[in-house]
Amino acid sequence: MFEQLGLIGCGLMGGSFARALKRAGLVNRVVGYSKSPSTTERARQLGVIDVEAPSALLAVAGADIVLVAVPVAATEATLKAIKHLVTPQMLIMDVGSTKADVVQAARTALRDQIGSFVPAHPIAGREVSGVEHSDPDLYTGKQVILTPTERTLTAHLDRAEELWTALGCRVSRMSPEAHDAAFAAVSHLPHMLAFAMMNGLTQQERADELLSLAGPGFRDFTRIAASDPKMWRDVLLANRDEVLAQSRHFQAALHQLEHAIQGNDDQALEDLITLASHTRANWRMGAQRKRKDDL
Amino acid sequence: MFEQLGLIGCGLMGGSFARALKRAGLVNRVVGYSKSPSTTERARQLGVIDVEAPSALLAVAGADIVLVAVPVAATEATLKAIKHLVTPQMLIMDVGSTKADVVQAARTALRDQIGSFVPAHPIAGREVSGVEHSDPDLYTGKQVILTPTERTLTAHLDRAEELWTALGCRVSRMSPEAHDAAFAAVSHLPHMLAFAMMNGLTQQERADELLSLAGPGFRDFTRIAASDPKMWRDVLLANRDEVLAQSRHFQAALHQLEHAIQGNDDQALEDLITLASHTRANWRMGAQRKRKDDL
Structure with missing residues (x-):
C-alpha cells in the first residue's frame, strides 16, 4: 500500500x-x-x-x-x-x-x-x-x-x-473542536484526577505506609497516573479550557457526594452511587453510540 | 483445621x-x-x-x-x-x-x-x-x-x-482507627472519586457520545465505579470523617494542578505530574513498607 x-x-x-x-x-x-x-x-x-x-x-x-x-x-x-x-x-x-x-x-x-x-x-x-x-x-x-x-x-x-x-x-x-471537548471529558480529566490522587497521598506524612496498604482497586484507578509527564503537561495545557470545564463538572459531582455524606443522607448517597455504578456497569469500551450525533 | x-x-x-x-x-x-x-x-x-x-x-x-x-x-x-x-x-x-x-x-x-x-x-x-x-x-x-x-x-x-x-x-x-484512616486514603477516596467521575459525565447532555469515545485509560480508572451501591454507601458513611479529610487532601492537590494549568505554568505543571508519575511508577501492590511504623 x-x-x-x-x-x-x-x-x-x-x-x-x-x-x-x-x-x-x-x-x-x-x-x-x-x-x-x-x-x-x-x-x-x-x-x-x-x-x-x-x-x-x-x-x-x-x-x-x-x-x-x-x-x-x-x-x-x-x-x-x-x-x-x-x-x-x-x-x-x-x-x-x-x-x-x-x-x-x-x-x-x-x-x-x-x-x-x-x-x-x-x-x-x-x-x-x-x-x-x-x-x-x-x-x-x-x-x-x-x-x-x-x-x-x-x-x-x-x-x-x-x-x-x-x-x-x-x-x-x-471536528478538531468536538474532539478536544470530548477527550477532555473521557481522557484528559481522568489523567488529571489520577495525578491529583497520587499527589494528595504523596503530600501526606505517612505516604509510604498508606501506599503499602493499597490494593487492586487503587492499582487500576491510578494506573494512568504513571503516564509520561511531558506529554501530559502538553495535553493539559493545549486543551486547557475544556479540561478546566470538565474539572468543574467533576467537582460538582464530588460535592454532591460529599454533601450526602456530611448530611448522613443515606438515600441520597445510595442514589448517587447507584447512578455511577449503573452507568459504569452498562458501559462497554468501543460500543457504538446509541444515536449518531454531531459530536 | x-x-x-x-x-x-x-x-x-x-x-x-x-x-x-x-x-x-x-x-x-x-x-x-x-x-x-x-x-x-x-x-x-x-x-x-x-x-x-x-x-x-x-x-x-x-x-x-x-x-x-x-x-x-x-x-x-x-x-x-x-x-x-x-x-x-x-x-x-x-x-x-x-x-x-x-x-x-x-x-x-x-x-x-x-x-x-x-x-x-x-x-x-x-x-x-x-x-x-x-x-x-x-x-x-x-x-x-x-x-x-x-x-x-x-x-x-x-x-x-x-x-x-x-x-x-x-x-x-x-488498630481499627489506624485502619480506617489508611483505607479512607487508598480505597474509600478512590471509590468516591470514581463515582464522581461517572456522575460528572452522566450529568452532561452528551453523555452517551462521550462514553462511546472512552478508551482503556478510562476503563481502568472507572472500574471501581461499578461497585455495589449499598456496600459503598455504608462504607462512606461509616468512615465519614476520614473520607472527607482525604477528599480535602485530594482537592488541594487537584487545585495545584488547576492553578498551574490556568497560569500556563508549564514547569510547575510538569513538576506536579512528575511527582505523581514517579510515585505511581515506583509503587508495587503489596510491597513491604519502607519502615515499620505505628500506622
Whole structure:
C-alpha cells in the first residue's frame, strides 16, 4: 500500500505504528528519526525502523507516508522542519491527543501543503513510554479519530481511513473542536484526577505506609497516573479550557457526594452511587453510540 | 483445621471465603445463610455451601468458625441475631471495609462474647457482586488486616492469622482507627472519586457520545465505579470523617494542578505530574513498607 514510511518520533506510539504497518505488509521501508540519536539507534537495532535519518527533514525524503509522533507541543516545529520536502502525494498524519492545537500548528507550518495532513488520534496508549515498549498490537481493535482540516484532501482522508482500518481499528471523523471537548471529558480529566490522587497521598506524612496498604482497586484507578509527564503537561495545557470545564463538572459531582455524606443522607448517597455504578456497569469500551450525533 | 463454617452472607466475599476454605481442605462443612432465600439456595446449588440455614442464628449452631460477610451497616444486627449461640471456642470474623464501626457494633452486640471476634479486612474485591462471581482465588496473594479489639482473645487472633496465611494471604495487624484512616486514603477516596467521575459525565447532555469515545485509560480508572451501591454507601458513611479529610487532601492537590494549568505554568505543571508519575511508577501492590511504623 505504501512504499516508504517516514517516522518522526520513534517512541511508543510511533514505534508501534511502524511495527504494525510492517507486520501487515503495508509498507516496504521505514526511515526513522528521533530527537535523541540514541532512541533512533535503538529503534533500528530493534528492527522498528530500517534506516536512521539524521534529521526530521531527511526522514521525510522519498516517503509516501509520514507519521509525526512527537509531543503535541513539538508539532509545529516538526512540521516546519519537514515542509520543504512535503509533496501533494504524501500522506502526513500525527497521533496527538489534542487536535485543535495540532490543526492550528499545521496551518501555520504547512500553509499550502496542508492538504496532505490528516490529523489522527488513535485511542491507545500505555503508561510506559519508549521504543522498547512499542507493540504491533497497540492499535489493534482500538478507535481512531480523524479530525480533517477544511483543506485536507479527500483522497488523503480516505487513504488514512483505509490504512487504520487495515490495522484493525475502528475509524470515525470529528471536528478538531468536538474532539478536544470530548477527550477532555473521557481522557484528559481522568489523567488529571489520577495525578491529583497520587499527589494528595504523596503530600501526606505517612505516604509510604498508606501506599503499602493499597490494593487492586487503587492499582487500576491510578494506573494512568504513571503516564509520561511531558506529554501530559502538553495535553493539559493545549486543551486547557475544556479540561478546566470538565474539572468543574467533576467537582460538582464530588460535592454532591460529599454533601450526602456530611448530611448522613443515606438515600441520597445510595442514589448517587447507584447512578455511577449503573452507568459504569452498562458501559462497554468501543460500543457504538446509541444515536449518531454531531459530536 | 475447622469442622464447620457458619457463613452469614453468601455473596462475593463470603462465597469466595467458603470456596477457598473448602479447596484448601480447611473445613469439613459449610452451613450458609443469606437474607435473600434465593441467594442461599443458589449458593447451595453452586456447591459454595453444603447446607442452607433458615436464619443467621441457625447458621451458627454447631460451627467452630463463623464468617459474617454482610454490608457493614448490618453487622450489629447480625451479631445480635447470633449472640445466643456464640461460644468462647468459636472464632468469629467479618470482612468489612471499615473497622471502627464494626468493632463498636461487636462491643454492643456481643458484650461478654466479644473475645471470640476478630475483625478482619481482606484487601480484595471485585466490581461485581453475588455468589455467582465467588472465586476461591479471590483472596490468594492479597493482604488481610486484622484489627483486634482490646478484648479479642489472643488464641483466636492467632488462629485467624494462621487461617488467612493458609489461604495465601499476607496478614498484618492494625488498630481499627489506624485502619480506617489508611483505607479512607487508598480505597474509600478512590471509590468516591470514581463515582464522581461517572456522575460528572452522566450529568452532561452528551453523555452517551462521550462514553462511546472512552478508551482503556478510562476503563481502568472507572472500574471501581461499578461497585455495589449499598456496600459503598455504608462504607462512606461509616468512615465519614476520614473520607472527607482525604477528599480535602485530594482537592488541594487537584487545585495545584488547576492553578498551574490556568497560569500556563508549564514547569510547575510538569513538576506536579512528575511527582505523581514517579510515585505511581515506583509503587508495587503489596510491597513491604519502607519502615515499620505505628500506622
